[in-house]
Amino acid sequence: MVLTDTADKIKSMEIRGAGRIARAAAIALAEHAESLDLTDITIFSGEMKRAADLMAGTRPTAVSLPNAVNIVMASIAQATTVPGAKMAIGSKAREFVQSSNQAVERIGKIGARHIRDGDVILTHCNSEAALACLIEAKRSGRDFSVFATEVRPRNQGLLTIRVLNEAGIKTRFIVDSAVRSFINDIDLVITGADAVTVNGAVVNKIGTSQVALAAHEARTNFVVAAETYKFAPRTILGELIEIEERPAGEVLPDDIAKSLPYVTVRNPVFDVTPAEYVDLIITETGAIPPQMAYIIIRDYLGWDISEFGKEFDIDHHD
Numbered sequence: 001m002v003l004t005d006t007a008d009k010i011k012s013m014e015i016r017g018a019g020r021i022a023r024a025a026a027i028a029l030a031e032h033a034e035s036l037d038l039t040d041i042t043i044f045s046g047e048m049k050r051a052a053d054l055m056a057g058t059r060p061t062a063v064s065l066p067n068a069v070n071i072v073m074a075s076i077a078q079a080t081t082v083p084g085a086k087m088a089i090g091s092k093a094r095e096f097v098q099s100s101n102q103a104v105e106r107i108g109k110i111g112a113r114h115i116r117d118g119d120v121i122l123t124h125c126n127s128e129a130a131l132a133c134l135i136e137a138k139r140s141g142r143d144f145s146v147f148a149t150e151v152r153p154r155n156q157g158l159l160t161i162r163v164l165n166e167a168g169i170k171t172r173f174i175v176d177s178a179v180r181s182f183i184n185d186i187d188l189v190i191t192g193a194d195a196v197t198v199n200g201a202v203v204n205k206i207g208t209s210q211v212a213l214a215a216h217e218a219r220t221n222f223v224v225a226a227e228t229y230k231f232a233p234r235t236i237l238g239e240l241i242e243i244e245e246r247p248a249g250e251v252l253p254d255d256i257a258k259s260l261p262y263v264t265v266r267n268p269v270f271d272v273t274p275a276e277y278v279d280l281i282i283t284e285t286g287a288i289p290p291q292m293a294y295i296i297i298r299d300y301l302g303w304d305i306s307e308f309g310k311e312f313d314i315d316h317h318d
């Protein structure tokens, strides 16, 4: 079954990365809707709500996931028949996937303009959006090289160096803890994002905030490549982004852990980089300072401060 299959793949990280997760969830919801043999719109909507909750609950941090699920699910709010709802959800999911791919492409074009001949770029984790900037810069003839981190414990850096190698980009692969040793050789850091909060903080793979701190200290520009659907509307309401903590076995093999009864492992897999360490966020609508996050949430995701009123039952008087 597509729905549970996709949910399992997201949980196990066979499908990973905020953009990919979002697109996979949108497609899984559309295929699930198509597979339902139901005629009653209320029962159908209830089943789709259950499916949406299952999808949104697979991993807690990447906001692209609930955003994609909400965008797709909003398409059936007005549906009065099951065939109509199936059609609406299918076309919304396809539209989301297409606009997501276009967003990455556009970010690549904008981000590439920040890369100059001779630059040394550092990237952390494996981000399609960040890589799009590097690949586009290479495609347009820019001569630069990259430092890519290993990304313990799941080694997403291995995915990154394969992509960079395929694009013919000269790359040095380093362990995460070597970042500060090389930071003075770096002209620009580019990472992706799993979430951007209303105050412009960037949630991304664990270690990103250390990279940003080192860059800040060295006065090296730190740029984030993030599609608008990675901005977190509910942070307007004071909601915090949950940082996923994954199993200890990803860090320390279980047999070793068992032999060390006084040792426990902590494995948070994302961290928060404050806005003051971020020079620019490159979105598909343009490069913005992180302080403009609220504008993106309001103008591109359709969320406003007035959502406060709805959520907390406050009357707004003009």
Ligand code: RUB
Residues within 6 Å of the ligand: 016, 017, 018, 019, 020, 062, 124, 125, 126, 127, 128, 129, 130, 156, 191, 192, 193, 194, 204, 205, 206, 269
């Ligand atoms: C992936 C990660 C990526 C962002 C952005 O973490 O932190 O930097 O998701 O990626 P994980 P993209 O491997 O745990 O999912 O630009 O591809 O959306």
